[in-house]
Amino acid sequence: MQCSRRLAVIGIILALLCGAAVQGMDTVAVPPDADHQVTVFYSSRCSSCVQVMPVVRDIAAAHQGVRFAYHDTASGGDVYQLYSAFDAAYGSSKPSIPVIFAGDTVVLTGEEEIRENLEDVVVALEHGLIPSAAYEERWKDAARHTSTVVLTLPLVLSAGLLDGINPCAFTVLVFLLVGVLGAGTRGRVFATGVAYSLAVFAVYFLAGFGLFAAVQSFEVVALFSTAAGCIAIAVGILQVASALAPDLPIRPGIPGRGKQYLAPLMQKASVPAACLFGVLAGIFELPCTGGVYLAVLAILSEHATVAEGILYLLAYNLMFILPLLAITAGIGLGIPPERVDTWRLGHRRALRLVIGVFLLGIGVVTLVI
Structure with missing residues (x-):
């Protein structure tokens, strides 16, 4: 009986509070x-x-x-x-x-x-x-x-795909799948590659959404757009310079310390290890691939609501991991990893040049909007 009375009192209090809140909102x-x-x-x-x-x-x-x-x-x-x-x-x-x-x-x-x-x-x-x-x-x-004028789905999809074919975005995947081929079946190649790709997707999506939400919450869209535009232009200049001058002492890529942490995981062929590897690779890749992402986030912060931003970020990051999934499918179906790596090395300078020019363009657009 005492318990029922307590529940009744609590119910009355909650009803009064809800009524007061609704009344306050109506005013x-x-x-x-x-x-x-x-x-x-x-x-x-x-x-x-x-x-x-x-x-x-x-x-x-x-x-x-x-x-x-x-x-x-x-x-x-x-x-x-x-x-x-x-x-x-x-x-x-x-x-x-x-x-x-x-x-x-x-x-x-x-x-x-x-x-x-x-x-x-x-x-x-x-x-x-x-x-x-x-x-x-x-x-x-x-x-x-x-x-x-600025925010369109084709722009976001193109930026995500271009960011995804960045050489340092899938270099580590090739080496990971080489290790898997030496220790498992083709089925494990697919499982490991997909696990790695989804882990990268999760890191990039959560990082992007967290930054997007913070910019919206603290109402610093203009400041963030300026900073992102400057970073995109700086990284674009570095990408173009590294493409034209291969011996440049400073080049975009995964930091040396990051490679030291990632190297031991190369020997692992399990799906959990691939997930962990994808998380770490996603974190260490940000200095290399973050320029395009920051510019797109600046445009989203300027022109999209939070709900729209989530959809655009999902689309961007799906395109970002598309090359990773394509590499996984190719190696799983029998394409030698060495051929993929040879293609990567042969087109690395061209890809950096294209990405650099794109970064310069989107950086300028970000500063102008």
Whole structure:
């Protein structure tokens, strides 16, 4: 009986708490006159926001007849609920900050859209041209063009595949499968190669998602994009230089200390050893292959939501391990590992040159967007 009373009391308390939470959420809604003002969501910890807010305040000062409402998401609390309410009401397709809502449908997201369009939106409000869904179509079109120029699925898939054919991304797999052939059957070749590939996939996906989520959470998209673009350009220059000058003392690749740790595992032919080997190889390969990945993560952070980012990262990393799976299938079906290694050595300089040029291009794009 006493236990039942306790459970009943706990149930009542939980119900009251849930009711209070729901009631609190219901009180945070879009103001009824939001379509006649400019609502600005920003964060004092966001580098992009810090750069664009002086422009917003200057425009507000020049058009004092238009009401501006400012909300700093860094303060937390009801601001996030209000932000979500605006996103839902305006049907924002890429919620991020800085973002400005006005009229019936105007959503300006990111520094570039705000700089290019805010003045026109404010003038339209000032002269009573908006709210008007028909008049606001011009800003919808501008936002669509801005958001789809850079981030496309073919770009992500191409980057993942190009990153996957990087010589140091599958060198270790060839040597691992050589060891397996000397100690097992063709079936073990497939099992070991797939285990190794999936381990690499897991390391790269988790590392990429962790970094992507951190950038979104700490709202440092602009800073991360700048850093990633610079790194991509630096690694691209190194890749091109190593392709044109093979004797260059500094070359992209797995560090020497990493090879010392990985070498003993080469003698193992078990699936668990291949998984461990894939994890370690994935970690040690990052200095060699991380340039492309960082650039793609910067573009995702700028243009994709978290849900979209997960799908793009899955697609990228599936393409990244595709060459590993192809090598596994080829060796498992009878292609001598030596032939694969000969092909790798023969095309190493060409691959580095192609990857270097791609890195330079995507690095520049990352800095410009």
